[in-house]
Amino acid sequence: MNCHCAQIVTPGLLELFDARQRLIDAATPINAVENITLGQSAGRVLAETLVAPLDMPGVDNSAMDGYALCLADYQAAPPGAGLPILQRVPAGAGVMLLPEGGCARIFTGAPVPLGADIVVPQERVTLDQHGHIHLEGNLVVGANIRRQGEETRMGTPLLAAGTLLGAASIALLASHGISAVTVKRRLRVAILSTGDELIPPGAARSPGQVYDSNRAMLNVLLAQAQCDVLDLGVIADSPASLHQAFEHAQTAADLVVCTGGVSVGEEDHVRPVIEQRGGLHFHGVAMKPGKPFAFGYLGAEPFSSTPLMALPGNPVASLVGWQLLALPFIHAMQGRAVAVLQRYPVKAGFSQRGPQGRCELLRVEMDWSQGAPVAQLAGGQGSHMLSAASQAHGYLMINPATEVTEGATYHYYPINQFAA
Numbered sequence: 001m002n003c004h005c006a007q008i009v010t011p012g013l014l015e016l017f018d019a020r021q022r023l024i025d026a027a028t029p030i031n032a033v034e035n036i037t038l039g040q041s042a043g044r045v046l047a048e049t050l051v052a053p054l055d056m057p058g059v060d061n062s063a064m065d066g067y068a069l070c071l072a073d074y075q076a077a078p079p080g081a082g083l084p085i086l087q088r089v090p091a092g093a094g095v096m097l098l099p100e101g102g103c104a105r106i107f108t109g110a111p112v113p114l115g116a117d118i119v120v121p122q123e124r125v126t127l128d129q130h131g132h133i134h135l136e137g138n139l140v141v142g143a144n145i146r147r148q149g150e151e152t153r154m155g156t157p158l159l160a161a162g163t164l165l166g167a168a169s170i171a172l173l174a175s176h177g178i179s180a181v182t183v184k185r186r187l188r189v190a191i192l193s194t195g196d197e198l199i200p201p202g203a204a205r206s207p208g209q210v211y212d213s214n215r216a217m218l219n220v221l222l223a224q225a226q227c228d229v230l231d232l233g234v235i236a237d238s239p240a241s242l243h244q245a246f247e248h249a250q251t252a253a254d255l256v257v258c259t260g261g262v263s264v265g266e267e268d269h270v271r272p273v274i275e276q277r278g279g280l281h282f283h284g285v286a287m288k289p290g291k292p293f294a295f296g297y298l299g300a301e302p303f304s305s306t307p308l309m310a311l312p313g314n315p316v317a318s319l320v321g322w323q324l325l326a327l328p329f330i331h332a333m334q335g336r337a338v339a340v341l342q343r344y345p346v347k348a349g350f351s352q353r354g355p356q357g358r359c360e361l362l363r364v365e366m367d368w369s370q371g372a373p374v375a376q377l378a379g380g381q382g383s384h385m386l387s388a389a390s391q392a393h394g395y396l397m398i399n400p401a402t403e404v405t406e407g408a409t410y411h412y413y414p415i416n417q418f419a420a
C-alpha cells in the first residue's frame with residue numbers, strides 16, 4: 001500500500017492506491033481489433049506482438065563518412081606508401097567487393113565492401129600527392145562498422161502486444177518496412193454532466209447557474225486518451241432523467257463516465273440509480289479532492305455489463321479522480337500496460353495544516369530558482385478552484401494527519417505523466 005495511511009483513513013472510504021488497484025484489476029481489456037496503416041497508428045495500442053521481419057541493420061554498413069579498408073593491407077604497405085582509393089561507395093549502393101591493395105571512399109549508411117574490416121573517419125585521414133590515404137590515431141578492426149543484425153535479428157520480438165504506438169515505435173516499425181498494424185479498437189466512452197444548475201459556455205447566465213466545465217475537460221481528457229466520445233450533455237437532477245441517460249449510455253458505449261450528483265445530498269441521485277440499474281463496486285475514496293468517486297456497472301451482470309465511473313461534480317476533484325483512478329482503468333480496458341505512477345521526493349516551500357482522514361493532493365508549481373526544485377502552492381486549493389489546477393506542474397501528496405512543514409520532503413507526482 002503506497003499511501004501508508006490505511007489505518008488513519010476515514011472509515012468507509014477506500015484508500016487511494018487500493019481503489020486504483022481495484023479499478024485496474026476490474027478492467028476487462030477490449031477484444032476487438034482493426035488493421036490500420038502505420039500513418040494512422042499514433043496513440044493506438046498494438047494488439048499483437050510483432051517480430052522483426054528483417055535483420056537490423058540489414059547489412060554491415062558505415063557509421064561515418066570516411067574510408068573503408070582492410071587494416072592488414074594498410075599495415076602491409078611499404079612505409080609511407082598509404083593506400084590508393086580504388087572505389088566509391090555512396091549510401092544506397094549495393095554490396096561491393098573491396099579491390100585488392102586499395103581502399104574505398106565510403107559514406108554514412110553505405111554498405112561496407114566485402115573484404116574491408118574497418119572504416120576510418122575522414123577527419124583522421126590525409127591524402128598525399130598521389131591520392132593515397134594515410135591514417136592517424138588508434139586503428140581497431142571493426143571500428144565504425146554497424147554490423148548486420150547487431151540491433152535486432154530477424155524473427156526476434158520487436159514490439160510487444162499492449163505497446164502504445166508513439167513516434168519512436170512507429171519509426172521502428174517503418175524502419176522494418178512495416179506499413180500496417182493490427183491495433184485495439186478505440187474505446188467508445190459516453191460522458192454526461194449532472195446538475196440542474198449547469199448551462200453550456202456561451203449561454204447567458206442567471207445568478208446561481210454554473211457553466212459546465214467538466215464536460216469541456218472530459219472531452220479533452222478522452223481525446224488525449226484516444227477514446228471516441230459520446231457526449232450526452234447535461235442531465236437534470238432527477239432519477240428519471242438519469243435512468244433515461246444511462247439506458248442510452250450503457251448500450252451505446254464501452255464505458256460511461258458521469259460527473260456530479262454522486263455525494264450524499266438529497267439532489268445526488270447517481271448512486272441509487274446505479275444501484276437500481278446495475279451495482280456498485282465502491283463509493284468514496286480517501287483523497288482530497290476527489291472523495292465522492294464511485295465505480296460500478298450498468299446491466300445485470302458485473303462482468304458482461306457496461307462499467308461506469310462517477311466522478312465528483314467539483315471540477316478539480318473530477319480532474320484528480322480522472323488522472324489517478326479513471327485513466328488507469330481506461331488504459332487497462334484499452335489493453336495497454338498500465339504505467340506505475342511516477343513520483344519523486346520534493347521539498348515543500350510552505351507550511352500548512354495536514355489533511356485529516358484522507359490523502360491530500362496539493363496543486364503545486366515547481367520553483368527551480370534555488371537550484372533544487374521546491375514545491376509552491378499553485379493557487380487556492382478549493383476543489384472548485386480550477387485556476388490552481390491550470391497552473392500546477394504536479395501534485396504534492398500529503399498523507400492523512402501529516403503536517404506540511406516548509407523544507408520537509410513529500411512525494412511529488414508530475415502532472416505530465418497523465419497526458420497520454
Ligand code: AMP
Binds near residue numbers: 312
Ligand atoms: P455535486 O457533486 O453535483 O453536488 O456538485 C458539486 C459542485 O460541483 C457544485 O458546486 C456543482 O455546481 C459543481 N459542478 C457539478 N457539475 C459541474 C460541472 N459539470 N461543471 C462545473 N461545475 C460542476
Ligand code: MG
Binds near residue numbers: 260267
Ligand atoms: Mg449536482
